[in-house]
Amino acid sequence: MIEADNITKRYGDFLAVDQVSFRAGAGEVIGFLGPNGAGKTTTMRILTGFLPATDGRARIAGHDIFEEPLAARRAVGYLPETPPLYPEMDVTGYLEFVAKIKDVPRARRRSAVESALERCGLADVHRRVIGSLSKGFRQRVGIAQAILHDPPVLILDEPTVGLDPIQIREIRGLIADLADPEKTEARTIVLSTHILAEVEAICRRVLMIHEGKMVLDSAIGELTAEGQSLEDVFARMTLREGEAA
Amino acid sequence: MKHLGAIAGRELRSLFVSPVAYAVLTLFAVLAGFFFLLSVQGFRETMAYYQQIGQFDVLRQLNLNNQVIGPFIQVMWIVFLFLIPGITMGLFANEKTNGTQELLMTSPLTMWELVLGKFLAAAAFVTILIAMMALFPALLFLDAGTPVLGLIFSGFDLADPNPEGLQMWAGLLGLWLLGLTYAAVGTFSSSLTRNQLVAFFLALALLLILWLLSVVADLGVAEGAAGTASRLSGVLTWLSTSDHFDKLARGLVDTRDLAYFVFMIGTFLVLTKTSVESVRWR
Numbered sequence A: 001m002i003e004a005d006n007i008t009k010r011y012g013d014f015l016a017v018d019q020v021s022f023r024a025g026a027g028e029v030i031g032f033l034g035p036n037g038a039g040k041t042t043t044m045r046i047l048t049g050f051l052p053a054t055d056g057r058a059r060i061a062g063h064d065i066f067e068e069p070l071a072a073r074r075a076v077g078y079l080p081e082t083p084p085l086y087p088e089m090d091v092t093g094y095l096e097f098v099a100k101i102k103d104v105p106r107a108r109r110r111s112a113v114e115s116a117l118e119r120c121g122l123a124d125v126h127r128r129v130i131g132s133l134s135k136g137f138r139q140r141v142g143i144a145q146a147i148l149h150d151p152p153v154l155i156l157d158e159p160t161v162g163l164d165p166i167q168i169r170e171i172r173g174l175i176a177d178l179a180d181p182e183k184t185e186a187r188t189i190v191l192s193t194h195i196l197a198e199v200e201a202i203c204r205r206v207l208m209i210h211e212g213k214m215v216l217d218s219a220i221g222e223l224t225a226e227g228q229s230l231e232d233v234f235a236r237m238t239l240r241e242g243e244a245a
Numbered sequence B: 001m002k003h004l005g006a007i008a009g010r011e012l013r014s015l016f017v018s019p020v021a022y023a024v025l026t027l028f029a030v031l032a033g034f035f036f037l038l039s040v041q042g043f044r045e046t047m048a049y050y051q052q053i054g055q056f057d058v059l060r061q062l063n064l065n066n067q068v069i070g071p072f073i074q075v076m077w078i079v080f081l082f083l084i085p086g087i088t089m090g091l092f093a094n095e096k097t098n099g100t101q102e103l104l105m106t107s108p109l110t111m112w113e114l115v116l117g118k119f120l121a122a123a124a125f126v127t128i129l130i131a132m133m134a135l136f137p138a139l140l141f142l143d144a145g146t147p148v149l150g151l152i153f154s155g156f157d158l159a160d161p162n163p164e165g166l167q168m169w170a171g172l173l174g175l176w177l178l179g180l181t182y183a184a185v186g187t188f189s190s191s192l193t194r195n196q197l198v199a200f201f202l203a204l205a206l207l208l209i210l211w212l213l214s215v216v217a218d219l220g221v222a223e224g225a226a227g228t229a230s231r232l233s234g235v236l237t238w239l240s241t242s243d244h245f246d247k248l249a250r251g252l253v254d255t256r257d258l259a260y261f262v263f264m265i266g267t268f269l270v271l272t273k274t275s276v277e278s279v280r281w282r
């Protein structure tokens, strides 16, 4: 579903992402882990077509993101770091707008909006103005926006950042539900986070990125089978330079 | 271009859920009414003047088009100068502060759909403004003997008190094109910054410069410049909105002036597209 080959991004002289490669198959739920500034957002922005890569290639659902950008974007649902909401719109109006620009056929728009409202637990607030919603609800609207056109690939950038513990649990539950193979046809989910527990709670595979470089790509089950905890690996990978200095 | 309606429609809806849009429309109606009354008042003073000095043949030649409608349309550019940047300032700046830019740019939209959709929303608003202000000169087209015309002409005798419709339409067309040009400049300004206020003042500055280019050109000519300098002043005059608009406002339709406005709108929309795309190279 996602094929990333040597994705590299420079901001001027600064190398933010350095030759990141990975493959993600249908139905995989991947945690994209790394400390702040590691390059997670940049990588996700490249995969979603928001930013061009300086170098490297990527395909989403078989479409090259540079050569067939529109087809690739149609296959992705994306929740950016800050949910992309219009505060003055009501929830339903907003989702209807998103359905139009995501090419949901007219006949299916209403049901797409209704099922996204339902899945994200927004049915009770669907007429509310987005600006008046709590942070947790706004995050849900952000997720509803991402799944609206039922894309085979979901990219979620720090979906629980800034939420309180109860909201975090709700959003994690929602993501687990989106990943549930019983409920949806195989969907690939990549979510970034700097919280280890989040990966352990939801993901079956972890990609670790540090200073723009991919430092780990492993199934969580394999790590624990080897007797390592994710925390040990994370500490080893990210602290190495700190200790040397 | 199938997403054009979605982009423009969302923009207009957001504009009209806020009380600001209605405040702006009310203010606009009041200002238009005020300037219209001022034009009518000026007309009556002119008539009174010629009557007083006994120039009855000049007085008889005065007409509503040249003395009221023309000046009214011409003076409305000042209102547009301040109002249109206010309408366009949020078009792209707000997308950046809301973070919705990331939604738009990762959706299967083309850059032209986005830019033209935004411009279309502003253009629709400008069209509403024109329709509103056209109601005032429309009063002059009521049948003779109605209170409005009776009040204006009471005590004066004109050869042809009835206004000419086509001349008014030409003026409104000129103001509409001017408004669309301002909307294109405002859209461009909004694409350059994430701050609405900066976008507003940037648009205002650009529009003033566009207006004043012809004044600069006139200064050059007054200096008695020849050769390249006079050619330069010709270019500046052509680039400036003033002369093209003035001719249309007086009812003179020249395809070269129409082409000028189309050229300016196109140029600023291309600049907007380049500027919006540039997030991708940074």
Ligand SMILES: Nc1ncnc2c1ncn2[C@@H]1O[C@H](COP(=O)(O)OP(=O)(O)O)[C@@H](O)[C@H]1O
Binding pocket: A011, A014, A016, A034, A035, A036, A037, A038, A039, A040, A041, A042, A043, B282
């Ligand atoms: N537009 C930009 N211009 C310059 N540097 C940037 C830009 N965006 C991100 N960076 C830098 O690139 C690095 C990676 O950032 P980011 O991808 O946001 O990391 P993460 O999401 O993992 O916290 C950081 O050091 C950040 O300062």
Ligand SMILES: [Mg+2]
Binding pocket: A037, A040, A041, A042, A081, A157, A158
């Ligand atoms: Mg980030």
